[in-house]
Amino acid sequence: MAIDIKDIIKPENLVYSKSSLLTNRPMHYCPGCSHGVVNKIIAEVIEELGIQEDVIGVAPVGCSVLMYNYIEVDWHEAAHGRAPAVGTGIKRLLPEKYVFTYQGDGDCAAIGTAETIHACNRGENIVMVFINNGIYGMTGGQMAPTTLQGMKASTCPFGRDVQRDGNPLKMTDIVATLPGTCYVTRQAVHTAAAVRKTKKAIIKAFENQKNKKGTSFVEVVSTCNSGWKMTPMESNKWMEANMFPFYPLGDLKNE
Amino acid sequence: MAKIRGAIVVDTVTCKGCSLCVEACPTDVIRLADEVNGKGYNFAYMFNPEACIGCANCAMVCPDSCITVYKMKVEETV
Numbered sequence: 001m002a003i004d005i006k007d008i009i010k011p012e013n014l015v016y017s018k019s020s021l022l023t024n025r026p027m028h029y030c031p032g033c034s035h036g037v038v039n040k041i042i043a044e045v046i047e048e049l050g051i052q053e054d055v056i057g058v059a060p061v062g063c064s065v066l067m068y069n070y071i072e073v074d075w076h077e078a079a080h081g082r083a084p085a086v087g088t089g090i091k092r093l094l095p096e097k098y099v100f101t102y103q104g105d106g107d108c109a110a111i112g113t114a115e116t117i118h119a120c121n122r123g124e125n126i127v128m129v130f131i132n133n134g135i136y137g138m139t140g141g142q143m144a145p146t147t148l149q150g151m152k153a154s155t156c157p158f159g160r161d162v163q164r165d166g167n168p169l170k171m172t173d174i175v176a177t178l179p180g181t182c183y184v185t186r187q188a189v190h191t192a193a194a195v196r197k198t199k200k201a202i203i204k205a206f207e208n209q210k211n212k213k214g215t216s217f218v219e220v221v222s223t224c225n226s227g228w229k230m231t232p233m234e235s236n237k238w239m240e241a242n243m244f245p246f247y248p249l250g251d252l253k254n255e
Numbered sequence: 256m257a258k259i260r261g262a263i264v265v266d267t268v269t270c271k272g273c274s275l276c277v278e279a280c281p282t283d284v285i286r287l288a289d290e291v292n293g294k295g296y297n298f299a300y301m302f303n304p305e306a307c308i309g310c311a312n313c314a315m316v317c318p319d320s321c322i323t324v325y326k327m328k329v330e331e332t333v
């Protein structure tokens with residue numbers, strides 16, 4: 001077949017390109033890190049909904065601390081774990097804005113447990129994105145409340161021992177029981193199909209905020225290949241085999 | 256018969272060689288190059304361009320948004 005690649009690579013044949021809301025700064029995340037995929041999805045959602053001028057993101061402490069460098073919207077940095085409290089303040093002062101928080105599991109489900117639970121219980125009209133990689137990625141892969149039983153981390157090199165370290169925490173299941181949440185879902189980004197589903201979930205979460213429905217909480221079960229000490233591909237397989245049985249994907253609440 | 260042909264363009268400067276796109280491609284189009292980019296990563300490229308169907312699965316899973324996807328219908332003359 002005499003069709004040249006150059007004939008295909010033409011503007012009229014374009015089907016996918018980087019979101020115009022993503023800056024040209026190279027992301028600092030490790031190769032293969034789920035954070036990059038979720039950052040990209042959020043940029044695409046904001047672009048597709050046409051709400052760039054009306055969005056305020058709240059960045060956490062954790063590997064995504066520099067997220068404000070990557071998406072061209074207004075941002076506010078929060079102290080470790082306090083993103084839902086900061087998001088609450090912003091949304092109450094500027095109710096016409098779309099406010100979203102973005103937090104890792106150490107941020108959302110360890111140091112910030114109180115802020116997470118109370119923002120969800122009050123039903124703050126914000127979008128909360130929760131990146132659960134079962135580990136403190138940024139600080140060197142320490143055990144988090146979300147670390148699975150038997151899962152190795154730098155502070156439990158022989159695996160989490162429930163007798164000694166307590167049980168892993170399902171923050172998403174907890175917030176689903178609270179009256180303030182309208183939409184609680186658990187997604188992933190390890191395949192193209194999963195990426196499409198996560199994107200749909202985040203679109204729904206922003207639409208809920210527009211309709212003043214309360215807190216939308218989107219967990220993304222994620223990998224931290226550096227902390228897990230596996231290749232990105234092995235991490236995805238390990239996540240499917242070990243994380244998904246304990247953190248099953250799907251909607252927990254959709255009102 | 257009309258056939259779908261696709262093609263990808265990889266930003267080889269920002270590619271980190273994570274290989275998630277290689278795994279995501281249903282038609283085995285992508286491989287990592289033997290050479291490395293300025294950061295020392297073996298970047299992704301179309302090893303088997305004829306097989307690309309422009310499905311964009313590779314671009315969806317790329318954490319660094321390095322992949323642009325094109326697709327067109329080609330009339331096949333047998």
Ligand SMILES: Cc1ncc(C[n+]2csc(CCOP(=O)(O)OP(=O)(O)O)c2C)c(N)n1
Pocket residue numbers: 061062063064080103104105106107108111131133135136137138139144224
């Ligand atoms: C008050 C405070 N305590 C502790 C730290 C150290 N610290 C920085 S990030 C982090 C945990 C990050 O883990 P997670 O939220 O899961 O994010 P990840 O890097 O895994 O995405 C900790 C404990 C800090 N920066 N501030």
Ligand code: SF4
Pocket residue numbers: 028029030032033034035063133137138223224225226227
């Ligand atoms: S340490 Fe883990 S969470 Fe942090 S950027 Fe690297 S892979 Fe991602």
Ligand code: SF4
Pocket residue numbers: 261262263279280281282283284285306307308309310311312313314324
């Ligand atoms: S567009 Fe689809 S077929 Fe083409 S390289 Fe990407 S994943 Fe493979």
Ligand code: SF4
Pocket residue numbers: 032265269270271272273274275276277298299313316317318319320321322
């Ligand atoms: S997924 Fe992206 S960063 Fe990873 S190898 Fe492919 S093009 Fe490079």
Ligand SMILES: [Mg+2]
Pocket residue numbers: 104105106131132133134135136137144
């Ligand atoms: Mg984490």
